[in-house]
Amino acid sequence: MTALSNVLIAVAVIVLVVGRQLRARRLDTERRFWLLPLVLAAVALRDPVLIDPNHQAAAALILAGSLVTTLGMGCAWGWTMRIWRDRDGALWTQGSTATVFAWVGAILIRAGWYGVGAALHVHQSSSVLMLSLGLLLLVRSTAVAWRARQLDGSKHTLAA
Template identity: 90%
Template sequence: MTALSNVLIAVAVIVLVVGRQLRARRLDTERRFWLLPLVLAAVALRDPVLIDPAHQVTAAVLVAGSLLTTVGMGCAWGWTMRLWRDADGALWTQGSTATVFAWVGAILVRAAWYGVGSALHVHQSSSVLMLSLALLLLVRSTTVAWRARQLDDKRHGLAA
């Protein structure tokens, strides 16, 4: 895939996900939340120049560092989601203003990693953006699912 198509896919996914997260919606804990991140990661990992061949070690450190910070941003995003039960006991979730700030923060962190790479003259594939997005979505969904289980444990008196 071309860099432009990777960026367009990433932007479309972000718009779709953020739009959904800001609306109150019933949380389906049986949903395959890992499917979209898996598809995005598979597309990203098909890129033969995910790591700049001219600067392999530096590029690998940049990718690893950016993915590590992405994990942190995904956790932060997952904690910004409001979780509650309705009168029927159904679990609901909705993003907050903090969710928007988490997204802005994630974009700024991603831009900072690209800036560091550019300063070091390391070519950074747009597939790294897609891989980061996949990881961000996976970590956020995992965090929300974990929080939902904790809510269920408290509800059933299983919390330690």
């Protein structure tokens, strides 16, 4: 895929996910929350220049650093989600103002990593964005599922 198509896919996913997260939604215990992150990661990992061949060590460190910070941002985002039980006992979730700030923070941090790469003259593939987005979504969904299980007291896998 081209860099432009990767960026457009990432933007579309972000708009879709943020829009859905800001509305109250019933938690779906049957949904495979890992599927979209897996598809994004698979597309990203097919890129032969995910790591800049001219600056392999620096590119690998930048990628690792960005993925570690993405893990943190995914956890933060998952904790900004409000989770509650309705009168019928169903679990619901909805993003808050903090959710929007978590997204803005994630975007700024991602831009910061691109800035570090540019300062070091390391080419960063747009596939890094897709890989980071997949990881962010996976971690957020896992955090929400864990929180929902704590509230629910059950062992079911839940995701928003």
